[in-house]
Amino acid sequence: MSVAKLDLKAIGVRGVNAALHDLPKGSNETQWVIENPMGQHNIACGLDAPIEVTLSGHAGFYCGGMNKEATITVKGHSGVGTGENMMSGVIRVTGNASESAGATGHGGLLIIEGDASSRCGISMKGLDIVVGGSVGHMSAFMAQSGHLVVCGDAGDALGDSIYEAILFVRGKVASLGADCIEKEMRPKHLAKLTELLEAAGFDADPAEFRRYGSARKLYNFDIDNAY
Amino acid sequence: MCGIVGLYLKNTDLQPTLGALFEPMLVEMTDRGPDSAGFAIYRNQVDQDHTKFTLASDNPKQDWKALDADLEKALNCDVQISPVGDHAILITDGDAGQVQQWLAEQRPQIRIVGSGRSIEIFKQTGLPQDVADKFDLINAQGSHAIGHTRMATESAVTTEGSHPFATGLDLCLVHNGSLSNHNRLRRQLERNGITFQTENDTEVAAGFLTWKLRQGMSLTEALEAGREELDGFYTFCIGTADGFAVMRDPIACKHAVMAETDDWVAMATEYRAIAHLPGADTARIWEPEPDRIYIWGDVQ
Numbered sequence: 001m002s003v004a005k006l007d008l009k010a011i012g013v014r015g016v017n018a019a020l021h022d023l024p025k026g027s028n029e030t031q032w033v034i035e036n037p038m039g040q041h042n043i044a045c046g047l048d049a050p051i052e053v054t055l056s057g058h059a060g061f062y063c064g065g066m067n068k069e070a071t072i073t074v075k076g077h078s079g080v081g082t083g084e085n086m087m088s089g090v091i092r093v094t095g096n097a098s099e100s101a102g103a104t105g106h107g108g109l110l111i112i113e114g115d116a117s118s119r120c121g122i123s124m125k126g127l128d129i130v131v132g133g134s135v136g137h138m139s140a141f142m143a144q145s146g147h148l149v150v151c152g153d154a155g156d157a158l159g160d161s162i163y164e165a166i167l168f169v170r171g172k173v174a175s176l177g178a179d180c181i182e183k184e185m186r187p188k189h190l191a192k193l194t195e196l197l198e199a200a201g202f203d204a205d206p207a208e209f210r211r212y213g214s215a216r217k218l219y220n221f222d223i224d225n226a227y
Numbered sequence: 228m229c230g231i232v233g234l235y236l237k238n239t240d241l242q243p244t245l246g247a248l249f250e251p252m253l254v255e256m257t258d259r260g261p262d263s264a265g266f267a268i269y270r271n272q273v274d275q276d277h278t279k280f281t282l283a284s285d286n287p288k289q290d291w292k293a294l295d296a297d298l299e300k301a302l303n304c305d306v307q308i309s310p311v312g313d314h315a316i317l318i319t320d321g322d323a324g325q326v327q328q329w330l331a332e333q334r335p336q337i338r339i340v341g342s343g344r345s346i347e348i349f350k351q352t353g354l355p356q357d358v359a360d361k362f363d364l365i366n367a368q369g370s371h372a373i374g375h376t377r378m379a380t381e382s383a384v385t386t387e388g389s390h391p392f393a394t395g396l397d398l399c400l401v402h403n404g405s406l407s408n409h410n411r412l413r414r415q416l417e418r419n420g421i422t423f424q425t426e427n428d429t430e431v432a433a434g435f436l437t438w439k440l441r442q443g444m445s446l447t448e449a450l451e452a453g454r455e456e457l458d459g460f461y462t463f464c465i466g467t468a469d470g471f472a473v474m475r476d477p478i479a480c481k482h483a484v485m486a487e488t489d490d491w492v493a494m495a496t497e498y499r500a501i502a503h504l505p506g507a508d509t510a511r512i513w514e515p516e517p518d519r520i521y522i523w524g525d526v527q
């Protein structure tokens with residue numbers, strides 16, 4: 001199967017996105033390479049077909065936002081809000097990602113091979129995120145469902161005001177946010193963690209991870225929760 | 228909004244091309260700050276017993292030659308003035324304090340925008356590309372530069388309110404963000420002898436650092452003190468004689484990215500400002516952590 005190339009320098013972000021959006025349903029053109037991404041914003045946003053898109057360089061903000069079905073690979077670093085509000089599909093970043101990766105994501109898999117910065121998985125709603133390195137402060141803030149796997153360390157206030165998302169961290173957690181607690185790793189959690197690590201292609205031992213989640217004390221108004 | 232950029236050339240062979248590398252960084256940040264732009268270039272260091280001032284005048288017919296002659300006569304010192312756009316570089320072997328006093332008394336309409344041995348600061352309202360052209364940035368050589376594109380939120384769009392702000396000899400500050408306690412701090416600093424030209428919040432941060440450095444603090448100590456006193460959202464980039472420093476507030480919601488190769492270190496609000504630099508594709512790229520001071524070059 002041939003790989004179609006899109007030169008972002010020549011056709012701009014709108015040109016690249018329009019070419020990917022205009023694909024007819026069931027198109028055979030499923031392999032795409034975006035050349036010269038040059039850190040521009042909103043690359044490969046709003047895709048809704050099972051195609052494979054590779055960025056041969058670093059991406060700017062919101063790369064792969066709202067993604068549905070597509071598999072997007074960023075060969076490098078990606079900026080703020082990578083895969084924000086993605087619905088399904090897979091996004092892989094081979095380098096580091098800036099803050100708010102996977103923000104509000106509803107589904108799919110976001111893989112960051114390097115470090116993610118602060119607020120990774122903020123308000124995630126069903127997305128699975130696997131980070132090869134560490135995540136910054138306020139990660140999984142108000143996370144509602146889905147999984148966040150961190151092979152390295154987590155920064156301050158992990159899982160602050162978390163709902164039902166499940167967090168797995170292998171390294172140190174600088175501090176837990178309000179209402180986030182360590183929880184028992186049961187067999188079904190280990191199985192899910194193993195599945196996610198395999199899907200991401202990371203060779204990490206699931207037994208080394210700890211699980212964190214909601215103490216479920218912030219759900220209802222409780223005067224003891226007022227500061 | 229606002230955009231900030233910094234470039235420090237580790238490989239001295241690249242110094243003749245500083246402006247050519249740096250100008251696209253500044254211009255790429257136009258979307259973040261189309262009101263005004265400014266930059267500090269570190270170049271042509273003067274001898275130890277000399278001082279280099281960058282002066283700015285709002286009078287397009289400013290007679291720099293007369294100023295040169297009057298200052299030489301008044302202070303009995305050697306003065307060289309080279310106009311650059313509506314700014315001018317003044318190099319003198321006279322006493323820096325006396326020169327400042329003379330300028331304040333004899334040419335009150337002229338602003339000193341920077342001083343030291345190598346720093347030159349240029350800033351102006353208008354699109355970054357126009358500001359860069361006005362001061363011939365593309366042809367600048369030098370060791371490092373920091374710059375700012377401004378979208379004003381806390382004070383008026385004026386040349387005085389543009390960044391960078393000088394904070395001491397060969398030191399200047401650019402800022403992306405906004406400070407919330409700048410009015411109180413300004414009053415406090417004014418009581419301690421720091422003077423301000425504008426209502427700008429960043430000038431207060433610069434004044435704060437100036438005050439702490441005058442008390443004998445190192446740059447690191449001054450920044451640590453700033454972290455305690457300055458309330459707001461900020462990413463700071465501070466140009467120093469030998470490099471630059473970067474600091475983000477503890478919440479770190481004002482964007483920043485850093486990149487490093489064997490040849491250079493760069494920081495910017497967004498990576499796209501760095502993308503064109505040679506070797507950026509394979510550079511080490513990361514987001515600076517909150518509340519942590521990053522310093523390149525020889526500073527305390």
